[in-house]
Amino acid sequence: MGRGVPDRVRRSLEPFRHIPGQAHMWVLRGLREGIVTTAYPRRPDGYGPGWMGAVSVAEGASPPQGVAEVCPTGAISEEGGRLRLDRGRCILCGRCTSRHPELFRFGPDHETASVSRQALVVPPGEDDEEALGKVRSELGRRVRSLRRSIHVRHVDAGSDGSEEWEVAALTNPVYDVQRLGIFFTATPRHADLLLVTGAGAAGMAGPLRRTWEAMPDPKVVVAAGTDAVSGGLVHPTYATRGGVGDLVPVDVWVPGSPPSPFSLLHGILLAVGLLPSGGGA
Amino acid sequence: MREAAAPVGGGLVGEELASRVAGAVRAGARFAALLPTGRPDGSLCLRAVLAWPGRYGLEEEVLAPEVGAYQALTPTTPGATWYERELHDLYGVRPLGHPRLDPLVLPLAPGTPRPRPGTAADVGCLDPSEEPLPGHVSGEGLFTIPYGPVRSGVFEAIQYLVETPGEEIPHLRTRVYHKHRGLSRRFCGLSVGDGVLLAERVEGTTSVAQASAYCQALEALAGVEVPPRAGLSRVLHAELERVANHLDSMVRHTEGAGQAVAYARLSLHKERVLRLQARLCGHRFGRGVVVPGGVSGPPSLGAAQALAELARIDKGATADIRLLMETPSFLDRLRGTGVLPPEVAGAHGAVGPIGRASGLAEDLRVARPYGAYPRLGAQAVEPRERGDALARQEVRVAEVARSFSLARQALEGLAGAGDGPWRAQFDPPDGTALGWAEAPQGELLYLVEVEDGRLRAARPRCPAFHNLALFAQAFRGDIYTDFVFIEASFGLSVAGVAG
Structure with missing residues (x-):
């Protein structure tokens, strides 16, 4: 620099x-x-430590009594003495990591997106890996023709506004997604990828659906942020639908409150099969 | 803050709220907000917030559950227009004499139950009606363009109904209901600790200001002083947030003007501010820093490193902003565009940079000081009188310089503050209190009602809600291509307006 x-x-x-x-x-x-542009995804980006992307759970830890109640969004659960955390509900508030540092820690920083809603629950279950492989290869077949250039249409379905800043940051010189053949487009008619933010506000159900319908096939949908995945802390209310999963068919789920530009980029690249091998779920 | 700390007693039953508010405005107060909160028995408490020199006052009126109408404030206090439309949407109570009671945040089909936040009403899921609004302007060749809620570019969902003969914009209406999230209702019943987390998400681009105003309401209620170090930390994060927000407005300007290099430069500076915020606290938007009684802990970046990085960003951003303000192709798009005349801004009580660009000097960091600002000698910027997009840009330029300086002072103060707690532990008593902060876009208010350690209600009032009502008034002979600059110079987030 x-x-x-x-x-x-x-x-x-x-x-x-x-x-x-x-x-x-x-x-x-x-x-x-x-x-100043990052080398990601060609090389991992050095910037990351201290930057919250997701929370991980210590393997094999036996949960103490009432640990699930620490979480304000109910992301922590116990099943048969096994502690699990749903990143799709996690708003990264850090209550669990500060109260039970032996059980929870921040990380990974960047590559947090997944092609399966279920796979956001960590650590993974026994059958998850096989199911995930199936979803991944199906998605890969569907989006094969999109890999050279991807046009993205963003829709806000009830965000807090910070998600839009992080989406817009993808065009700043640090992330510069144009270098990867990713472009934002004004009209859904030209769009390959629908990037949806927000908790699924009822007032956006119609406009979101119509935007999705206006897009040509093949198309792929990314739910960007914990609010879009599950409604986060905002849900439940009379005006939200607990994320956008019931409003449009979501292919890729990106947790984060808000998701960082790296997480968003990971989600977009995952959706169109442009990640170097081994790059996340 | 002490003024509002005392639990607010019931207003005189039967006395008209409207005449008391109008009287206060005649006596020199600024109408700041009308905040309704429901009660479990179904009654509705209306509180008008009046900004007096150096303090806030509340005027209160309680409507019994069976009362379906009251005397509207709007005919005597025009600034109340949007508040009463929102009140009607959420509670179904009719403000009698309101000139135009169009839905604002929640259009519902006739007969649909209202959410009535704070009451025991359970309405399940409500679907807003997508019924288009009828045209207001008639004439040959006039047509209506519904601009949004899905627009070209990355924007929050909002719809502008533009009635136009082609180029000029003689009439414009703003519809914000699309992303209404029911936040007032969501606050009810949360623990005061969880309330901060939701406050940070009311308007996510100003999380620090949101959390600060919310926590300061609780601290006022309990009469708690925040430890000095925590006060400095709040200033540090709030001022970085202000820089990021003002840079965002400039980034949008340069994007609209097609200035690719300036866009790249300014968005790079904004990115660096967010990264510095993240290195200081782990979150790019400063979430998790402000907690009731102080801050969650020390900055995670050493003072020397933080000061060096701050100086580097300051130097780069200041040089580029100076060049921007010498670039004619940029200035020409802003000069004379989107004029908000001082008399219009004054009558409405415009807040923040928009107010300061139209002759209104008020800045809460000075006018109703809180936290560490008085100790740091915070000063308001000199207001401009022209009220155009360029004046708003000039105000932001001046504020960015002040914010860098305040952030540096706060960091230096933190380095020399010695030991001590970061947080005063307390349990807020039952009662009602008002908290405030000068958010990047202006006066942010939180009315908080606590009962048994939980929120009976919390009502944020974002500056964007108060200011967005003026947006349509800034189109005076401006044409469609000016729209992007007027919008960017207002610089308002929709999330907190829709609620």
């Missing part, structure tokens, strides 16, 4: 100095910064 502007570039901009609007100044500013 910040490798300075080569003399060659400086000289080549010289003829434009007289142009009003400081156009050459802007270009110089951009060049002076150097490359």
Whole structure:
């Protein structure tokens, strides 16, 4: 970062100095910064520690009495002495990690999306892996034609507003999703991927459904954020539907409150089969 | 905050709320909000919040369960228009004499039960009616464009009904019901600790301000002082949040103006602010920092490192913002665009940067100071009088500089604050209190009612709710291509407006 502007570039901009609007100044500013763009997904991004993406559960831990009540969204459960946490309900508030650090910890940071709602419950159950493989290969067949360029249509179905910031961040120079052939599109008619945020507000059920119907096949739907997955802390109310899963057929689930741009990118790449092998669920 | 700390007693039964509020406004108060809360017995408590110099006052009226109407405030206090429309949507109570009682946050088919937050009413799921609104303007060649709720670009769901002959926008209506989440109802019955988590999600781009205003209401109720270090930490995170929000407004401007490099530069600075926030507390939006009685713990980044990173972001952002304010192709799009005349802003009581761009100086960090702001010598920016998009941009530019400075002061203060608790432990007593904070978009209020350690009700009033009512008034001879700049210069999030 910040490798300075080569003399060659400086000289080549010289003829434009007289142009009003400081156009050459802007270009110089951009060049002076150097490359700030992440190498993800080609290489893992070094930025991450301390950045909440999801909560993990210690394997084989025996849960103490009443541990499930720590969670304000009911994401923690016990089944036959086995402790599990539903990342699709988790809002990353950190109550469990601070009260029971021996059982819960933050992590992973980035690759948190899944092709199955059930697989957001960790640690995975016995039959989960096989079912997951099936879903993954089915999705892969369906989206094979989308891999070279993906046009994304975002719809807000009752978010808190922070999800939109993180979606918009995907076009800033750090994430720069255009480099991966991912573009945001205005019209659903051009869209391959529907990226839905929000807790499933009843007032958006109709517009969301119509947007989905207007998209050509093949199409794929990503529920972005804990609110979109389950309604999060906002649900239940008379005005929300507990996430968007009952409003449109969701293919990929991205937890997070809000999901970070890395998590969103992971979800989008997972949806269209563009992750290098082994990249998440 | 002490003023509102005392539990608010019942208003004089029978006295008209409308005349008391109108009288207060004549006497120099600013009408800030009308906040209804239901009670388990089905009655409805209406509280008008009046901003007096240096303090807030509440005017209260309780409507018995069988009362279906009351004298509207709007005819004498026009700023109450949206509040009474929302009240009608949520409670079904009719404000008599309201000039236009269109649905705002929850259009329901006639005869549908209302959610009535705070009462014992159980309504199950409610489906808003998608019935289009009838046109207001008639004439040859006029048509209506429903712009939203699914719009080009990444936006929150909102619909603008634009009635236009083609280019000019003679009439515009704002519909915010699509993403109504029923938050007022959701707050009822939560523990005060869980209430913070929901407050952070009322308007997720201003989580720190939301949590601060909510917690300050509880602290006022209990008469608790926040430890000095915690006060500084709140300022640090709140000011970073303000920088991010103001940068977001500028990013949207440059996106609208098609200035690709400026867009890239400013969105990079915004990203760095969010990352600094995350390194300080683990969350890009500062969630989990503010808790009742203080903050959850020390910053997770050392003071020296944090100060260095803050200085780096400040330097880069300030240089680019200065260049932006010298770029004619940017300034030309904002100058004279979306004028909100000072008299209109004043009559409505516009808050935040929008108010400060139209001659209203008030900034709660100075006018009704809270937390560590007085100690840090916070100052309000000089208001502008022109009221156009450029004036709003200028206010934000000045505020970004102040916020960087306040954040630096807070970090330096934290480094030299020595030991001590980060949080005062307390159980809030039963009662009602008002909390406030200067959120990035202006005055944020929380009315909180506590009973047996739980929330009987909590009513946020986001600055966006108060200011968005003015949006349609900023179109004076502006044309369709100005829309993006007027919207970006208002810089309002929809989540807290829809509720």
